[in-house]
Amino acid sequence: MKKICVFAGANLGTRDEYRTAAEDLGRTLADRQIGVVYGGARIGLMGAMADAALAGDGNVVGVIPAALADREVAHDGLSDLRIVASMHERKATMTDLADGFIALPGGWGTLEELFEILTWAQLGLHQKPCGLLNVRGYFDRLLSFVEYSIDEGFLRREYGSMILVSSSPGELLEMMAAYQPLSLPKWIDRAAT
16 A cells, blocks of 8 residues: 555544554555545644654645635645545545545544445445444444344445454554455446445
């Protein structure tokens, strides 16, 4: 894996551990010479992760819609900042640049990005690993809901296994490196979306 896309909150959350985990992830990616692709903001967990990767001489690519860049949340110290027209273009660009995806704690945007990328994997639009950095059990209830969706027949059990989970950045990256994508038929091609 040469580049990992990180989805993360634009806020820091209520616990110092969230920021510490974001910084640990940024440092770990830089130490392993894995580039970072992320939403391009200088605030919240996004900014903390990017700053830590940059401090470790990591390569950090930010992708941000013009409407957000104009509100002065764009990080101006990145290796590469790409300003795009829309949120859809942002997500498509981040997906194209990345070899895998990690979600840190976050709100609606982080969860939406995570579920869209998992949906794209389910549809066969990519075969890249998707991981959760489960800081302080942040994603435990979400994972319980995924299990409930499987039990209720709305999600095939195989799709639940697409989510790799660890509280350690290093361990999560090892899991992602060893990931074997599901060999399910492709439902649709990207041009049809």
